Amino acid sequence: MTYYDGKKPKVEVIKELLKLDYVIGEDKKQFSVVRDFNLPRRVKRFLTPEVTIPADQIKTTVIEDKVIVEGVIVKQVYYVGEDDIVYSETLPPEKFTQFVHINGAYPGNHAQVKVRVEDVRFEIIPSKKYREEEEVVLQSGHHPGYKTKVKQTAILEIFVKVTETVQLEVVTDIIGAHITPYKELVKVQNVIGEGTVQTSVISDVEFPDPVKKIATVDSTFKDVTARVIEDKVIIEGILHKQIYYVEERKGIVKEKSIDEKFTQFIDIPGARPGMNVQIYPRVEFIDHIIDSNDRSIARQTAVIELFVKVTETVQIEVVVGATGVDVYKELFKVENVVGEGTEQLNITAEVKFPKPAKKIANIVASVNITEVKPIDNKVIIKGELDKQVFYVDEETNVLKELTLPSEPFTHFIHIEGVRPGMNVDVTPRVEYTKIDLYDNGLSGRQTAVLELFVKVTETGQIEVVTDVNIPDHDLCPPDASYIIYVVQPGDTLFKIAKRFGISLNDLINANKDTILDPNLIFPGQKIIIPCVPKPKG
Incomplete structure (x- = not known):
């Protein structure tokens, strides 16, 4: 309820503070990635490839009205050789950078990104036979010989949603004579808190052969789970890595897969068991230092970033309009939970x-x-x-x-x-x-x-009542020239002036010694409300 100097007004306004993800905007974009690569033998036909976009390697940067998306494409190519044998080749990861226009996006907003592979096609480029001259060949271990040049076309779709976590005080009821509030039931995610934490996974990796150098490392997260306890979130998961290394003796690229468990916690004040948790993991850095005394061992350091958001699904009845009283409305675009x-x-x-x-x-x-x-x-x-x-x-x-x-x-x-x-x-x-x-x-x-x-x-727009104009001259005691009002969250001088039935200029002049900037007032601040003389009847 809203009270002024301990006095109960004739109109009671009941409010509730929500912390919501306000949707700035969302959009989709298609783009193609065209690359040429070589296979170490003649190709009769291609089979369905295995193409993935590791979610943990997708990096987003929000700038004004745009979201820049960076990621990698990992491909496992399956094909039938002229000997009718099915071969498999893992191609080096391909980086891509795209931007999606989101009107209203601003640095500091949170971007949710999903990248989907829509189609991948391979086309053999006719060419003469020639000798392989590269020192490093593909992981199959095929010796240098004839190769097939291939053109790959991958069509990808990016979906981007930009949100901003805002605190919103909404009106849930208005009680007073001749006042009829109109309400609507909404089901929203109330944001309890969010935060980012980094952790390092350090271990020794043993290879079956002496290693000349590490070529590339593909990493993904598996079985990432979260457990909420009082004011904390405990995150557990597995960092899965495919390490492509150059074998020292023959210079052949080989692969070694490693799964490493990690556990990390982050403080989220207000978190309680049973609440919803969203985790966005990302690998920031992976490095391997080969042991100079034993080149079959490498010290690995992986730095992981975990963005955690804790929410609570709440069902709340909010006021969307009223008769018999002036109300202030704000349009919000929120994510309503259907089920x-x-x-x-x-x-x-x-x-x-x-x-x-x-x-x-x-x-x-x-x-x-x-x-x-x-x-x-x-x-x-x-x-x-x-x-x-x-x-x-x-x-x-x-x-x-x-x-x-x-x-x-x-x-x-x-x-x-x-x-x-x-x-x-x-x-x-x-x-x-x-x-x-x-x-x-x-x-x-x-x-x-x-x-x-x-x-x-469902992303929906809802116009909710955030404040009520309650002109109440009776708050001034008889013969009083002013009263003291305590600023409430969401107040502006314009709203306060209208509420007390005085002009904005009179309110600004009454507080000119304490309020230097009329556009800047704070909850808890005390201001002077000049009393308007009552008309004589």
């Missing part, structure tokens, strides 16, 4: 091994969401389950790796109120994987349990 849901999905398949397996040592699984489509009251999710199986060869007792074909899946989750065109966020997680070997060891039955968490939102 959310979690479901589990079982995926079973038959797995075949090239040689009898003695036992399964480990299974590394990940989920790639390929399409999300909201329809009436449902969200359809399409994706792929990717797995690498590490097994012990029964004959040699050696640990071997088997990369299985991607397993596509389609699932839907019922969420009441969903309509086409709404925003959908899907967070997949592999909860459980297992392979039961059959007696011959050449095949087995795979069971995987996935968890799909879906949140559906």
Whole structure:
């Protein structure tokens, strides 16, 4: 309620302070990346490539009216050679830089970015046969020889949303004679707090061969989870790295994959168990120093940045208009939460091994969401389950790796109120994987349990009442020349003058010794309200 000098006004205004993500704007942009590369043998035809945009390597910079997006494209090319054998080549990461125009964006705003691969095509460029002259060849280990020149065209789509966290005091009720408030129920994310923290992952990496140099490192985050305790968020996850290194003796590029766990916490005052957490991880820096005494060992340092936002879904009835009293309105564009849901999905398949397996040592699984489509009251999710199986060869007792074909899946989750065109966020997680070997060891039955968490939102504009004009001359005691008023959040001199039924100039003149800038007043500040003589009746 609003009170003046301890006196209760004739009109009661009930307010609530919300901290919301105000949507500055959003837009999509398509662009193409065209590159030429070489393959170490003749190509008969191309198969479907594996193309990813590591989310943790997407860097955004907000400038005036624009968002600059930087990232990398990682490609695994599969093709059939003239010998009818299927080959795989991992191409060096390709960097890209694009900008998306967002009117009203300003440095300091937060940008949410999603980059999606729409299409990738390969075209063989006719050329004469020639000898490979590069010292470093592709990771396949193919010896220098004839190569095929290929033109790649990748079409990507960038979606950018720019938001600003604002504190907004909204009116939830107006009580008074002959006053009728009009209310609307909104479901919004109340921002509890946000912050950024850095952490370092330092370890020694052992390579199977002496290393001449590290060529490139691809990094992604897996299984990033957050746990909210009182005033803190604990983040756990895995930093997955694919290190491409040049082997010292032959100069061949080889690959080594490493998973490293990390744990970090960040203070978020007001956070409590059960609240929503958004985590935006990013790799800032990775470096490897090769041991001069043993070149098969390198000291790795990875610097990770974690941006964390804690929100609470609140359902609140706000005043959007009223009769019988003057109100002040502000137009806000907010993300209304339509609904959310979690479901589990079982995926079973038959797995075949090239040689009898003695036992399964480990299974590394990940989920790639390929399409999300909201329809009436449902969200359809399409994706792929990717797995690498590490097994012990029964004959040699050696640990071997088997990369299985991607397993596509389609699932839907019922969420009441969903309509086409709404925003959908899907967070997949592999909860459980297992392979039961059959007696011959050449095949087995795979069971995987996935968890799909879906949140559906709708960007909407709502005009809410943020203040009420309450002209009340009775607040002045008889024969008083002025009263003292305590400035409230959201007040301006114009609003105060209108509320007390005096002119703005009279208010400014009454406070000219204490208010140097009429456009700058602060909550808690005491100002003089000159009393207007009541008309004699």
